[in-house]
Amino acid sequence: xxxxxxxxxxxxxxxxxxxxxxxxxxxICADKLVMGRRNIAHLEKNRQFQFYxxxxxxxxxxxALFKKHKFDAVYHLAANSDIQKGAAEPEIDFQDTLMTTRxxxxxxxxxxxxxxxxxxxxxxxxxxxDTRLTETSGELMPVSYYGGAKLASEALISSYVSMCDMHxxxxxxxxxxxxxxxxxxIYDFIRKLRKNPKQLEILGxxxxxxxYLYVLDLVRAIVQLTEQWPDTEQVYNISPVGEGTPVTxxxxxTAEEMGLSDxxxxxxxxSRGWKGDVxxxxxxxSKVISTGWKPDYTSEEAxxxxxxxxxxxGWQGEESKQRCRGGFYxxxxxxxxxxAKGNQSNSVIESG
Ligand SMILES: NC(=O)c1ccc[n+]([C@@H]2O[C@H](COP(=O)([O-])OP(=O)(O)OC[C@H]3O[C@@H](n4cnc5c(N)ncnc54)[C@H](O)[C@@H]3O)[C@@H](O)[C@H]2O)c1
Numbered sequence: 001x002x003x004x005x006x007x008x009x010x011x012x013x014x015x016x017x018x019x020x021x022x023x024x025x026x027x028i029c030a031d032k033l034v035m036g037r038r039n040i041a042h043l044e045k046n047r048q049f050q051f052y053x054x055x056x057x058x059x060x061x062x063x064a065l066f067k068k069h070k071f072d073a074v075y076h077l078a079a080n081s082d083i084q085k086g087a088a089e090p091e092i093d094f095q096d097t098l099m100t101t102r103x104x105x106x107x108x109x110x111x112x113x114x115x116x117x118x119x120x121x122x123x124x125x126x127x128x129x130d131t132r133l134t135e136t137s138g139e140l141m142p143v144s145y146y147g148g149a150k151l152a153s154e155a156l157i158s159s160y161v162s163m164c165d166m167h168x169x170x171x172x173x174x175x176x177x178x179x180x181x182x183x184x185x186i187y188d189f190i191r192k193l194r195k196n197p198k199q200l201e202i203l204g205x206x207x208x209x210x211x212y213l214y215v216l217d218l219v220r221a222i223v224q225l226t227e228q229w230p231d232t233e234q235v236y237n238i239s240p241v242g243e244g245t246p247v248t249x250x251x252x253x254t255a256e257e258m259g260l261s262d263x264x265x266x267x268x269x270x271s272r273g274w275k276g277d278v279x280x281x282x283x284x285x286s287k288v289i290s291t292g293w294k295p296d297y298t299s300e301e302a303x304x305x306x307x308x309x310x311x312x313x314g315w316q317g318e319e320s321k322q323r324c325r326g327g328f329y330x331x332x333x334x335x336x337x338x339x340a341k342g343n344q345s346n347s348v349i350e351s352g
Contacts, residue, residue, distance in 0.1 A: 004071045005029045006056055006104060007078030011182045012119065012173075014039035015219045016075060021048045023223065028069055030054040030062075031078065034096075035182045057095040062103040066111045073115035073226070076104055081183050083146065087276055090145040097149035098156075105160045115229045116168045117222060120154055122210075122237075123147030124172060127278050134284040135172075135235045144276030158233060167229035171222065174239040174283065177306040178215030179313060185247060185273075186306050189254040199264040200255070203273035206248035206265065209280045211239040214302035217295040224293055237283040244280070245299045247273070253300070257307040 003020055007013045008029030017027045017040065026048045029040060032055045043049040054061045056078050080086045080096040101118070108116065125133050126141035142148045154170060161168050181187045192200055221238055248265065255263045272279045297305060 001025045001072040002069060003027050004065065004069070004074045004104075006074060006076045006100065007031055007119075008075075009033055009037055009040045009051070010035055010077060010081070011039065011178075011180050012176055012215055012218065013075075013077040014043075014180060015178070015215050016077065016222060017043065017049070019219045019223050020075075021046060024048075026050075028052065028065070028071070030056060030065055032056070034080075034082075039180045039182075056100040056103055059103045059106065062100075062107050063110070066107040066113070070111070071113050073117070073229075074104055074108060074113060075117040075222075075226075076101060077119040079119070079150070080146065083144075083183075083274065083276070086146050087144070087274065093145040093149040097146060098152050101153035101156055105156055108166065109160060109164050114164070114166045115226070116157065116166060117226050118153065118157055118168060118170045120170050120172045120235075121147065121150050122172055122174050122281055122283070123278065124151040124154060125278075125281065129280055132282050132284045133237060135237055135287055143278065146276070154235075161233045166233075167231065168233040169222075169226050169230065170233065170235045171218075171225075171238050172235065173218065174211045174213050174281075176213050176215050176218055177302055179306075179309040180215075181306065181310060185250055186254060186303065186310065189251055190258070190307070190310050193255065193258055193260060193263070197258075197260050197263065199266055200251055201266050201268065202247060202251055203268050204247065204270055204277070204279065205267050206251070207246055207271070207279070208273060208277070209244045209246045210278075211244040211283065212250075212299045212302045212306075213238065213240050213295065214297040214305060217297055217302075221288060221293045221295075225288075225291060236288045237285050238288050239283045239285055240295045240297060240299045240302060241285070241289075242298050243300075244282070245303050249300070250303050253303050254307050257304065257311065 003025050005013055005017050005027050008017045009031035020027050028050045030052045056062050078100045080092045086093040123142055123144055124140055124147055126143050140151055142151050157168050160166055177186055251265055
């Protein structure tokens with residue numbers, strides 16, 4: 001299959017791209033590189049891979065991609081993942097999380113592409129601490145712009161599935177972790193402990209407790225459930241089996257695995273990490289389990305493994321991200337052994 005991986009240069013998108021290529025597919029990755037291109041550096045010379053730097057919130061750039069390639073399926077993982085930035089500027093979630101969906105759906109409609117995978121989130125449910133969330137749980141009332149933009153995306157997808165006979169698989173991810181992390185609590189803790197190994201600031205009171213899913217378990221599920229596209233639309237909750245992991249426990253594991261002792265935990269206080277945070281939720285995952293998928297990692301094992309992954313990879317998160325955002329993009333790509341102006345990279349406007 002010829003697949004469009006929207007947001008394929010991100011943390012999860014790059015792992016998914018690796019797996020799709022391994023399974024023999026050709027992947028066209030379109031990404032505006034908010035996080036840089038370090039996660040796809042290893043694919044630059046792969047003949048089953050092509051990269052376009054494109055802003056999918058721009059309808060013209062999105063359309064240009066579909067004019068150039070006949071896709072069999074679209075895997076849509078592009079979204080804003082900078083929670084703080086999205087909270088301060090809702091327009092970012094509106095553009096990167098919702099408009100990307102709108103533009104991809106519209107291009108799919110025009111070009112007769114019928115298969116869509118969409119990366120949704122537990123944030124669509126809003127705050128329901130006493131409910132075991134099933135895919136059919138009602139009264140979805142997101143408490144963040146991000147959750148709102150994802151729920152609006154799901155609604156749009158549903159309408160296009162019905163109007164254009166599309167096939168869609170939607171996964172509502174919990175927290176996803178593993179190698180190549182670009183953000184999130186583990187990323188944040190390692191960054192802070194690298195700066196100051198004596199103390200760690202923890203957002204909230206540390207009792208927030210959510211499931212953490214290892215990225216390779218997730219990717220295996222995505223690939224398995226899109227091997228055959230459903231007739232219409234299927235929505236799945238997905239998470240590890242068993243308990244979630246409290247934030248204080250994540251802090252302990254991170255410090256332990258980094259070989260640090262006597263770290264002082266400083267809590268900012270309150271039951272949630274930030275406005276829009278959902279401090280705890282519990283998923284019913286019987287639907288995805290009934291497909292035969294089974295995760296290899298529990299939530300706590302995933303946390304431990306992800307800290308080790310970051311340490312073993314040689315921590316370079318924040319530095320390279322800042323360089324990229326600060327305009328020193330060529331420095332970062334040169335360090336990764338690829339050229340920023342390399343002929344493997346395409347500008348969608350030029351080629352469209
Ligand atoms: N990581 C998690 O814990 C988690 C949880 C729930 C849902 N999700 C969803 O999974 C998907 C992947 O998340 P991730 O953790 O890999 O995030 P990520 O930030 O690493 O990847 C997202 C990618 O989308 C790209 N992007 C953003 N706006 C774009 C635009 N306008 N045009 C083109 N590309 C754009 C970014 O450059 C980035 O490479 C996202 O849709 C996210 O909302 C992730």
